[in-house]
Amino acid sequence: MRRLFWILAALFTGIAAHSGFVLLVPQLKLNHAIARVSAATGPNRFFMLPADDQLRLFPSYPPMSVMGACAFDVSQGPVELSANLPPGFWTLTIFDSTGNVLFTVNDAQSGTGSFTVNLARAPSLIEMLKASGSDEPSDLTGWKVSTAETTGLAVIWQPAVDAAELPSRSQSLAQSLCRRSPKPA
16 A cells, blocks of 8 residues: 555656646746847847847748847836838737737738737736726727736747848838837826
8 A cells, every 4th residue: 555655646746747847947948038039128129039049939930031029028017019011921929928929910910011019917807896997098009918927028020032131121120119108198
């Protein structure tokens, strides 16, 4: 009987250790990667991803493309991501700090290359119950994305047909803006 107890204890300990590893390590790696690529600019600033970081973070994307990103932090208030992209294919994907995709859109779905995404912290259950009516601002333009996590990464990707397009696509993408939303009056 004692031997069965230790076999079961070892089995459950192994399952618990494996589950913890599988659940925690990807999140820790993503948080580390976000901190590393955004170290120079800090949170809530748009930056261009260098080719080696593109390959490291998104190995399935074609190497001949440009990527810009914003490591956002909504703990102090909403964040705006604005872009005015030239005609052509592009995608915007917003990840939370655990790697979950919160929002994704491409040029065909949006119908425009000029957009603003408002990122905000999702209200807790108690905050939702306390809220009265519609608290949405009526002058909101663009899309609104709410996240339970306070940090994450928004990535805009544009492929290039040939190497000659890379500089112009990089230049137009670099004009994108990521910042804390101005306080409403």
